[in-house]
Amino acid sequence: MRSFLLFIGYSSYIGSVGDGLLGLYALWVLIGNNLALLNLSLNDFLAQYVEFIYWVKQVALYVMPEGFANWLFGIPAVIYFPVRILMSLIIGWWALKKAEQLKTKNV
Numbered sequence: 001m002r003s004f005l006l007f008i009g010y011s012s013y014i015g016s017v018g019d020g021l022l023g024l025y026a027l028w029v030l031i032g033n034n035l036a037l038l039n040l041s042l043n044d045f046l047a048q049y050v051e052f053i054y055w056v057k058q059v060a061l062y063v064m065p066e067g068f069a070n071w072l073f074g075i076p077a078v079i080y081f082p083v084r085i086l087m088s089l090i091i092g093w094w095a096l097k098k099a100e101q102l103k104t105k106n107v
Contacts, residue, residue, distance in 0.1 A: 005099035012092030016085045022050065023081030030078060042080045043073035 026045050030038060046054045060069040072080075 002099050002102040005095045005102070009092045009094075009096035009099060012088045012095065016088040016092070019081050019085050019088065023078070023085065025049065026077040026081060038078070039076050040078075041074050042077045045077040046073075 026040070026049075029045070029049055030040065043057065046057065057069070057073055060072065064072070
């Protein structure tokens with residue numbers, strides 16, 4: 001269980017870095033377009049600017065209810081990424097804290 005929690009914790013932190021870079025890129029796209037694309041959805045951002053990871057939408061449609069996945073990908077990218085980063089950091093912190101607690105119980 002501890003190994004699983006460590007994996008979740010560290011992958012959440014690493015994922016936050018990737019999401020941060022994507023969020024900065026989305027912000028750069030918006031600023032470059034004089035904020036005209038302020039409502040640029042996550043779906044459109046991935047499809048138009050980072051096509052190589054657009055496949056994640058198909059995964060989301062497979063693992064989530066279709067209505068929820070479509071709603072999620074309709075959120076503006078500049079809102080989605082900061083929320084996702086915050087959630088990943090909280091989940092990572094929690095998992096690493098629990099892993100540390102398991103380590104001290106086994107010592």
